[in-house]
Amino acid sequence: MKLSHKSGMMNHMKNNEVMGLKKMNLKKKVMYTLSTGLLACTFSFAPLSAPAVAEAGGWDVVGNIFNTVSQAAFEYEAVRSNVLNWGNSPATQQQILNETVQKYGVDTSLEHNERVSRVLNQLIDRGHYAMEPNSLPFRWRVINSDEWNAACYANDFIEVNSALVEDLKSDDALAGVLAHEMTHGLHQHIADALAKQVLYKYGSSLLTMNADVFQSTLTSYVTNYITVKNTTNLNEADADESGFYLLCSAGFNPGGFPVETMAMTLQGDVDRNLLKEIFIGAADHPASQKRFEESVQRMEEYGYNHVKVKNDKDIFIDDKYFMTATATPEMADWANAYLIAGGICKGIHDYSTVEAWGFGTPDFLNDKAYDNLRNSLSDTALSDNLQTMLANAYSLDIYDKDHRSTKAKLKKAEKERNDKITKRKNEVMSSENASAYEAHFEGYTKLGLNVLAYKEAEKAYKANPNSYIQTGNMSRAYNALNADYKEKHNTWNDEYTQKAIEYTDKALKICQDNSIDDTYWLYSNMAYYQMQAQNYAASNEHALKAISLKPDEKSNYRFVGYNSLMMGDKGSAVKYYSLYLNHGGDKDMVPAELSSEVEADAKTIEEIYASNE
Ligand SMILES: [Zn+2]
Numbered sequence: 001m002k003l004s005h006k007s008g009m010m011n012h013m014k015n016n017e018v019m020g021l022k023k024m025n026l027k028k029k030v031m032y033t034l035s036t037g038l039l040a041c042t043f044s045f046a047p048l049s050a051p052a053v054a055e056a057g058g059w060d061v062v063g064n065i066f067n068t069v070s071q072a073a074f075e076y077e078a079v080r081s082n083v084l085n086w087g088n089s090p091a092t093q094q095q096i097l098n099e100t101v102q103k104y105g106v107d108t109s110l111e112h113n114e115r116v117s118r119v120l121n122q123l124i125d126r127g128h129y130a131m132e133p134n135s136l137p138f139r140w141r142v143i144n145s146d147e148w149n150a151a152c153y154a155n156d157f158i159e160v161n162s163a164l165v166e167d168l169k170s171d172d173a174l175a176g177v178l179a180h181e182m183t184h185g186l187h188q189h190i191a192d193a194l195a196k197q198v199l200y201k202y203g204s205s206l207l208t209m210n211a212d213v214f215q216s217t218l219t220s221y222v223t224n225y226i227t228v229k230n231t232t233n234l235n236e237a238d239a240d241e242s243g244f245y246l247l248c249s250a251g252f253n254p255g256g257f258p259v260e261t262m263a264m265t266l267q268g269d270v271d272r273n274l275l276k277e278i279f280i281g282a283a284d285h286p287a288s289q290k291r292f293e294e295s296v297q298r299m300e301e302y303g304y305n306h307v308k309v310k311n312d313k314d315i316f317i318d319d320k321y322f323m324t325a326t327a328t329p330e331m332a333d334w335a336n337a338y339l340i341a342g343g344i345c346k347g348i349h350d351y352s353t354v355e356a357w358g359f360g361t362p363d364f365l366n367d368k369a370y371d372n373l374r375n376s377l378s379d380t381a382l383s384d385n386l387q388t389m390l391a392n393a394y395s396l397d398i399y400d401k402d403h404r405s406t407k408a409k410l411k412k413a414e415k416e417r418n419d420k421i422t423k424r425k426n427e428v429m430s431s432e433n434a435s436a437y438e439a440h441f442e443g444y445t446k447l448g449l450n451v452l453a454y455k456e457a458e459k460a461y462k463a464n465p466n467s468y469i470q471t472g473n474m475s476r477a478y479n480a481l482n483a484d485y486k487e488k489h490n491t492w493n494d495e496y497t498q499k500a501i502e503y504t505d506k507a508l509k510i511c512q513d514n515s516i517d518d519t520y521w522l523y524s525n526m527a528y529y530q531m532q533a534q535n536y537a538a539s540n541e542h543a544l545k546a547i548s549l550k551p552d553e554k555s556n557y558r559f560v561g562y563n564s565l566m567m568g569d570k571g572s573a574v575k576y577y578s579l580y581l582n583h584g585g586d587k588d589m590v591p592a593e594l595s596s597e598v599e600a601d602a603k604t605i606e607e608i609y610a611s612n613e
Contacts, residue, residue: 034424035170049421087154088134090443090452096157101319104143107162110141119175120182127179128249129186137452138185148267153179154190168263169330170339172247172256172369174257176295179243179250187242189235207215210542213525240291242296246419248346253369254302255342257295259335269346299338303345303405307392313337317344317389318396323382328375336372343373354391359383413465434464441473450480468514471509472522475500492532502527520549527559529597536563554583565591574598 086092107113120140131137136156145161152158156183168174184190244257265288298305308316312334317321325337346369351357358364365374377383396403437460444453457477461470482496504526511519521547530539543559550556561576577590578601590598 024300031361034321076195079197080191081193083154083194084134085093087156087188087191088136088439089155089438090136090447090449093136093139093153093157094447094449095153096153096155097141100143100157100159101141104145104159107142107144109142109162109165112162112165115171116140116142116165116178119171120178121160122252123175123179123182123246127182127246128418129182129246129419130421130428131186132188133428133433133537135185135390136186136440137455138182139452149262149580150177150181152184154188156185156530158182158185167267168260170253170256170259170335170372172339172342173259173263174255174256175247175250175252175334176243176257176260179252180239181243181248183239183243184235184244187235187238193235236291237294240295241298244295248302248349249418251369253339253342253372254299254349255338255340255372258292258299258338258342261288261295262294262334262338296338299342299345300413301410303348304393304397304403304410306348306396307344309337309341315341315344317386318393320389322385322389324374325376329370331372336376338375339372343370343438344386344390346370347373347467348393354387354394357390359387405554421576429459429463430465431467434460434467434470437463438470438473442476445480450477450484453477454481455591466510468507468510468516468518468522471510472525475503475507475525475529478503481526482532494533497529497532501526501533504529520546520553524550524553524556527556531559531563534566539563540567552583554580557583558585558589561590561594565594570594574601 055507063369070236071335117140120138124138129415135136138156138158140158140160140167142162142390146163147161148164148167150158150160158178160181163592167175168177232347240261244254245448247256248254294597306318308319310316311327313336315325315337323340325333325340327333328336331339343365345359347365377386397407398404435457440456440459441453444450444456450513454477457470457473461467461474464470478496480499482493482500484498484553485493504522508519508522508526510516511522523542527543527546530536530542540560540563543556543563546553546556547560557576561573561580564570564572564576574594574597580592581587581598587595587599
């Protein structure tokens with residue numbers, strides 16, 4: 001990608017959520033997104049002339065279509081791969097983060113940052129999803145903005161606006177927004193959306209052609225044309241759907257999604273009476289209404305269609321009234337209602353019998369996702385009532401034909417979804433992808449982001465544990481964590497040191513077994529790690545081996561000098577510290593007790609020449 005286009009890319013490579021733009025109608029929103037997308041597309045290839053208008057039938061037309069189809073496919077891939085490459089650079093990710101922070105300023109609220117960190121980490125650590133090898137790990141910042149919004153860039157940087165975090169008091173609802181944004185990144189929506197602009201362009205020209213020729217090709221292009229017209233909507237629908245299941249798999253309350261989509265529409269302080277108007281009447285909000293209704297349906301299906309919220313606050317189980325949610329100081333009645341209902345849905349989904357709920361035991365609803373449900377069961381009668389209704393629900397799933405088949409159908413769909421993700425999770429961890437993770441490791445190492453570097457090194461190693469490079473990089477990753485640790489605690493972390501030694505040892509063995517001679521870095525690193533561990537003899541052994549391979553590298557002489565001093569061999573210490581200085585070492589690194597002898601001994605090559613000539 002050319003440098004001159006970078007600034008343009010940066011402004012447009014964001015899957016900016018249109019949901020905050022209240023006054024813009026849906027059509028305008030889509031057109032706005034398409035036009036900015038088209039702007040971002042105008043890099044790296046020359047614009048092409050439109051295909052010739054078709055004559056009536058004949059091979060000219062066939063030829064035109066063939067050319068057009070292959071050209072469109074070429075451009076589609078060109079755009080897609082350019083965006084993906086752009087999104088796969090840790091340095092660019094850092095740059096976007098810096099620019100966003102500079103533009104808006106970070107939200108300094110400790111509470112906001114801790115919440116986003118906690119919720120996003122739970123999604124990342126516990127969620128069921130596959131991360132593409134050419135995608136970066138997620139990074140995030142909460143920025144100062146009054147706009148109720150969040151966005152994910154093509155390089156998996158997620159910006160979360162302070163107003164949104166402040167408004168969503170429930171972690172489960174916040175998880176809904178973050179899972180939606182993560183899905184944009186995981187499914188590489190921006191690359192797809194921009195690439196589809198190409199099909200849009202060609203699709204419209206193909207529509208003017210003779211439809212009798214190559215009907216099937218045309219049909220597929222017309223389909224694409226229609227698809228592309230809904231590109232943004234399709235991506236949003238996918239982010240909502242896959243985001244919902246991601247949220248559930250990470251252990252959050254499925255009611256978080258309806259709460260988030262409703263809060264999005266309400267945007268804070270809209271009068272509750274307006275709620276129905278927006279949802280039923282206002283033509284400007286069909287997308288919001290649809291998204292809310294779909295998330296409610298998904299929540300109900302997650303609990304095998306036993307639980308319903310009516311009138312935004314009354315909760316029914318199998319069409320029997322259970323309770324009415326009330327407002328709490330932190331939460332509106334409707335939000336509480338969906339989180340209580342979502343808790344029941346989660347319980348029905350996760351526990352296979354009513355006994356497994358553990359009514360009356362300390363384990364009963366002992367998970368943050370059940371907070372709203374647990375807090376609403378203040379009196380025993382209500383709790384007993386829930387137990388009875390649940391027993392009935394489980395019994396329906398066994399003895400009622402309709403319930404039984406619904407549950408079987410939903411479980412089958414869930415299994416298919418999960419199997420598909422598991423399959424991809426395994427595919428992305430194949431050995432051929434190790435180098436992709438290795439490149440991320442090197443990128444984050446350069447940026448000094450050692451925790452991210454470690455995680456990518458670990459992926460590379462897991463993808464190819466037989467590679468001496470990935471194995472050796474594991475020790476580099478541990479050593480970098482150790483350096484961070486030392487800076488903070490002024491001492492080495494023994495566990496990190498041992499891990500660094502262990503992996504280097506393993507990498508050296510791989511080299512020996514496979515006659516690989518790229519071992520200098522491993523010997524030199526091992527000398528350093530053994531020195532940390534105060535295994536001075538072992539350190540010397542490896543440092544001398546490193547010196548034999550690369551006599552011009554100064555650091556190994558210093559290792560031998562230091563080890564010798566520690567082992568009480570002053571003569572050897574002076575000799576090797578002198579060699580260290582001779583090879584361009586830093587005088588300040590020589591221990592004070594040796595400095596006068598070392599400096600007398602140390603000669604540069606020029607000094608040695610001068611003594612003879
Ligand atoms: Zn979105």
